[in-house]
Amino acid sequence: MVEFQPIQQRGFHNTYDENGEIDGFEFKFVPKYYKGYWFTQCRFGNVTVDGEVFDRDEIIFVYDGIEYSREEMFDLHKYWQFRTPLTYRIKKKGGLSIGYHDVSLQYGWVLNYNGALEKEFDGSGMGNMAHMFGVDNQRRMLLCK
């Protein structure tokens, strides 16, 4: 079972390097859409935390314990199972402070429903479903460690 919000608070914490120093933070994301996707259909956007933007190509995506870049996702023949979280791992020296944070991200996808085909065939856009479901996700979350 996952939380009802797409951005999950469960799993939101700072991360540590091999020396025990905080080197970033991570959280999990579960699309609110009614179905799963092949990762090749997914279009990942930037993450913003308290106004600080983390570029989509700097994010490490973790699925089934394996790390991927956004670019690697385009060639990944793997199905993002319905209601299965994808971890966003983000490098930031010192991590985030203990307390509340406003976390937002953009996420879109390519699918064959009631609309035009994807305009950006190179995958640089946010897919072709924004007209029905938007791409923005946000949540205020409490970080404890």
Added chain:
Amino acid sequence: MSIEKGTPRRGICLYSYHNLLGKTMTLDDAFEEMADTGATCFEFLTSYIPNYPNPSPEWVDHYWRLCEKYNMQPSELGHWAENHLHRGKGMTDDEVVEELKQDFRLAHLLGFKALRTKITCTNEICDPEPGWQNYIEKALPYAEKYDVRMQNEVHLPTTLHTPHIRDEYLDFIHRTKTSHFGFNIDFGTFQYKAAKGMEDMAWLNFDDITKPEEIVDFLPYSYVCHAKFTYMNENFEEETIPYPEVIKLMVDNGWSGDLLSEYEGGIRFHAEEGPDKFAQAMVEIPDQVRRHQIMLRNILGY
């Protein structure tokens, strides 16, 4: 000679509960909930198969145990004829056929005779992307082998008189003489006004809708229909879709397919916005499906 009256089965699309699935409702819960309504069959989606497209034997066993425990029959497996899974202009016909074969095998394994097959479209009325006939025709021998019928969904704002329905899909059926391709007629195509709570959805337009009598010509090519609804009142009436009239036409014309309750109320867009909305969804979604099943029972008489 009079036509023998049809006896459609009452079923439910698992999609109706999608906001709750994996959050507050397990698959076991969903089966219990569906069985409580008196429905006897269901639509599944490929996405709801854990570890799709390779479910474990243990899960398949569990699935069949649920069907047996709750006396629910598989009706339709919703899937997608995706030809844009990768960056670039599209996949080859053979690549799409491989995707389709994979889903046919799964449907067969899980007992589904019908498929809701989404074909890539290019605009809001779902004009199919040119060339769809190539991969669907290539897939027909495999549909026969696995004993499944692909059904293109006719979904609002598409109507049964939208040109591509006859000019492309019906023409394809007649040309190939196949019984493995047809239509899932979504009852939203008959919707003539906005439902309660969905008046502000600008993309809804009811200027051009399917008239009930139009369904008759398509019944021979339809095996399962989405009995779409957006709001059921406490008198068990759907106020925006002429259900009694449409179902009477189906029954009087001998249709004995499956009518699957598919709830698409406004809450589905808002359930994740906050605890109050999600709590509303937890109550409203099962309640709406139950009301819809009572309406179907009242109309069908069983």
